[in-house]
Amino acid sequence: MMSHIYGIEISIQIGNYLIHRAPRCIITYDRHTVLSRAEIHVPNHVFGAAKNMLSSLSQFPEVSIAVGYRNQEPHKWKGTVDGWKQGQGNKRDQLIIYAAGVELPLVQKTICEMWVDESAPAIAKRILETSGLSVGVVDVPQEIIPRMTLATVPVWQAIQQLSNTLQQGHGCKMKGHALWVDEANVVHFAPSDHWQDTTPVIATGAGLIRHTPAQTVCGRNKVETFLLPTMRAGMRFTLKNSRKGITGIFRALRVTHSVEPDRVRTFLSC
Known part of the structure; x- marks a missing residue:
């Protein structure tokens, strides 16, 4: 079409x-x-x-x-x-x-295993292998996990549990990590800007259609722009809203591409 x-x-x-x-x-x-x-x-x-x-x-x-x-x-x-x-x-x-x-598969497949004194990268790789997908980049801190038990949880939740263990038990910064599957059906777990080649710029008079700033501390900015087909959740973009005096680099937490006969848009929530 x-x-x-x-x-x-x-x-x-x-x-x-x-x-x-x-x-x-x-x-x-x-x-x-x-x-x-x-x-x-x-x-x-x-x-x-x-x-x-x-x-x-x-x-x-x-x-x-x-x-x-x-x-x-x-x-x-x-x-x-x-x-x-x-x-x-x-x-x-x-x-x-x-x-x-x-x-x-990251949602449907479950894992039930326990590790003692195992490295975080090895645990992460084993979790991802359970999905049945090919495993690509696994970029996590080289920490030894004294004990970790997974009681029949989905793969994505197991990865989240490992992240929480690294962040809360070992002081590692895991907020920037993301779990994703690329177009070759390869699953990765790494800092979410690891695979981004370029950072698009959305600016007043140059692609910015609508921007609704976050209304609360935990709220999200909402940005409407023309189609950015390569954008995916976890990627960064530069926002320059001269009318509201807002400029900065944001990470998209949710990305929606909408294609209609008379309107083609990308909506970003960050």
């Missing part, structure tokens, strides 16, 4: 079916929940010649989405269908398909 906005291209494939037009496509990354998700709105008539499509949705078909600017390498998202529903109201002629990202 090609967006009506010149210069933006997006293609969606669900199982063996290529979707040529979609009224709406949303990809969301959340640093705290680890799992990325996609929501795809598809007109009912698209499946007119594919009566088996709806029944096959229950068989967890693979989903792939490629979105980006023309003549540039697109950002690719992959996952599997985990639900769908018929649209309501003015969307009753649409099928809304929900998909979970490649991080799903």
Whole structure:
């Protein structure tokens, strides 16, 4: 499907079916929940010649989405269908398909093990191997953990437990670490700016559409800008809001890419 906005291209494939037009496509990354998700709105008539499509949705078909600017390498998202529903109201002629990202094994797979006097990197690697994914960068402090027990917990929670142990029991700074799966289905656990090549600049008159500053100490800034297809949760960006006198480098905790025929946006929460 090609967006009506010149210069933006997006293609969606669900199982063996290529979707040529979609009224709406949303990809969301959340640093705290680890799992990325996609929501795809598809007109009912698209499946007119594919009566088996709806029944096959229950068989967890693979989903792939490629979105980006023309003549540039697109950002690719992959996952599997985990639900769908018929649209309501003015969307009753649409099928809304929900998909979970490649991080799903980190949520579904569990680990039950115990270590005594083991190094933190070795524990982290063993936890990640339990997911069944290939393990990439494991960048954690070289601390020896006297004792650690995991009682049948999801992989992502086990990694969080290790982080808490390092931070609270050994004084290590773990706030900047993140757990993520790259486009090659390789899982990493490292400082979340480890894999960022460039830091985008969002400024007044140069990409900044809307900025709502945090209203409380624990609140989040919300930033709306034009499509930044490579942005993912955990990445940093520079914000320059001259109207509100706010300038700084922020880490995106939640990233949402929204593609519609007449509007293409990236929303950042930090």
